Amino acid sequence: MQKKVFKAENGLKGTVVIPSDKSISHRAVIFASIAKGKSVIKNFSKGQDPISSLNICKALGADIELNNDLIVKSSGIFNKPKKALDCGNSGTTMRLMAGVLAGQGFESELIGDQSLSKRPMKRIIEPLAMMGADINSFDYHAPLKIKGRRLCGVEYNSKLASAQVKSCILLAGLYADGITSFTEPYLSRNHSEIMLKYMGADVTSSHNTVMIKKSKLSPCEIEIPGDISSAAYFIVSALITPKSDLIIKNVGLNPTRTGIIDVVKSMGGDIEILDERESSGEKIGDIRVKYSKLKACTIEKDLIPRLIDELPVIAVLATQAAGKTVVKDAQDLRNKESDRIKTIVNELSKLGADISETEDGFIVNGKKNLNGGCELETYHDHRLAMSFFVAALICCNPVLIKGFEWVGISFPEFEKIFKSLL
Numbered sequence: 473m474q475k476k477v478f479k480a481e482n483g484l485k486g487t488v489v490i491p492s493d494k495s496i497s498h499r500a501v502i503f504a505s506i507a508k509g510k511s512v513i514k515n516f517s518k519g520q521d522p523i524s525s526l527n528i529c530k531a532l533g534a535d536i537e538l539n540n541d542l543i544v545k546s547s548g549i550f551n552k553p554k555k556a557l558d559c560g561n562s563g564t565t566m567r568l569m570a571g572v573l574a575g576q577g578f579e580s581e582l583i584g585d586q587s588l589s590k591r592p593m594k595r596i597i598e599p600l601a602m603m604g605a606d607i608n609s610f611d612y613h614a615p616l617k618i619k620g621r622r623l624c625g626v627e628y629n630s631k632l633a634s635a636q637v638k639s640c641i642l643l644a645g646l647y648a649d650g651i652t653s654f655t656e657p658y659l660s661r662n663h664s665e666i667m668l669k670y671m672g673a674d675v676t677s678s679h680n681t682v683m684i685k686k687s688k689l690s691p692c693e694i695e696i697p698g699d700i701s702s703a704a705y706f707i708v709s710a711l712i713t714p715k716s717d718l719i720i721k722n723v724g725l726n727p728t729r730t731g732i733i734d735v736v737k738s739m740g741g742d743i744e745i746l747d748e749r750e751s752s753g754e755k756i757g758d759i760r761v762k763y764s765k766l767k768a769c770t771i772e773k774d775l776i777p778r779l780i781d782e783l784p785v786i787a788v789l790a791t792q793a794a795g796k797t798v799v800k801d802a803q804d805l806r807n808k809e810s811d812r813i814k815t816i817v818n819e820l821s822k823l824g825a826d827i828s829e830t831e832d833g834f835i836v837n838g839k840k841n842l843n844g845g846c847e848l849e850t851y852h853d854h855r856l857a858m859s860f861f862v863a864a865l866i867c868c869n870p871v872l873i874k875g876f877e878w879v880g881i882s883f884p885e886f887e888k889i890f891k892s893l894l
């Protein structure tokens with residue numbers, strides 16, 4: 473689907489309620505399916521990725537109904553699936569489910585779409601193999617053929633800060649004998665640790681290390697906050713589009729995810745957090761953001777995992793910040809739904825941005841007027857589709873975004889909500 477996007481002459485104004493967090497939705501349906509009993513999950517995401525996790529949990533025997541709430545009833549025991557389990561475009565589904573399936577008493581296969589089949593799985597296969605897992609792959613890529621085995625705990629030191637790898641190992645650790653520990657160079661999002669604890673697992677965290685012992689999970693009632701990664705598109709749009717003044721309600725504010733707010737503040741953006749509260753162990757709040765004069769900054773080190781999914785839209789933000797914005801230590805952006813370093817640089821350059829690729833990030837010279845008047849590719853990548861929509865709002869000429877349907881992966885309501893604010 474192609475989408476022609478025009479300049480937003482009057483800015484974005486009003487109040488918006490952001491839909492459910494994708495990362496937490498995956499975990500909620502997977503963990504509830506592991507727990508014996510009935511769980512109630514409020515505000516489950518309608519994105520295609522969490523639905524892939526839901527369908528796999530169903531294929532493994534959980535009784536799941538999605539109406540207003542998601543109701544999961546499970547015997548706490550998974551059954552051998554009748555066919556290969558399809559993760560679609562979702563890396564989170566594949567990596568988390570590999571951890572679950574490695575310790576089951578049956579064989580299974582995880583498959584994915586073209587983009588997911590190109591993404592690296594060595595990062596989970598290696599530590600799972602150390603725990604005794606038997607996983608067959610095509611040169612460390614999907615499809616993954618998993619022969620469930622008895623696992624034992626390991627002390628794993630990851631070179632990568634990755635919540636998907638960490639969650640995979642924690643889930644395998646739920647079924648493994650002894651203690652499983654995972655250490656990462658910087659702290660990645662900790663939704664798994666929070667929810668596992670909330671559901672009664674024996675899990676403890678200290679700095680960048682988390683430890684888990686074999687545990688049974690108890691069913692639970694969870695309310696999922698709005699996704700800060702989805703809120704990011706509104707935050708950036710308001711900051712760069714003159715006359716904007718937005719309130720974004722019900723946003724998850726877990727400190728492992730709020731890197732974008734830190735960046736906006738260091739760029740001098742007018743952003744404030746209102747009514748901070750807690751729900752199911754996660755911090756949430758409302759965000760007020762206005763059009764601002766911005767200055768460049770450097771984004772690196774431990775900030776990277778705290779805003780990894782926001783980097784495409786932060787690149788758009790940087791085009792409107794005076795000076796040189798440098799993003800480094802973000803090599804793993806090349807392993808997302810597309811090689812996001814290459815794809816962001818290619819496409820934003822077409823709009824007239826001064827942006828260049830480095831090995832582990834990109835450099836943007838702002839502030840530049842964006843011309844637009846061209847076609848952009850989205851490379852099967854939902855975050856690119858939404859970031860380019862935001863960029864088009866400030867382009868002098870309309871922009872045609874190809875493959876816009878990919879937004880449905882994480883944020884099917886994206887365009888409808890946007891239009892209500894313009």
Ligand code: S3P
Nearest residue numbers: 495564633634635636637780781
């Ligand atoms: C996610 C973790 C991140 C992020 C992805 C979702 C998660 O991936 O990019 O969109 O839900 O655990 P990595 O763990 O590979 O950095």
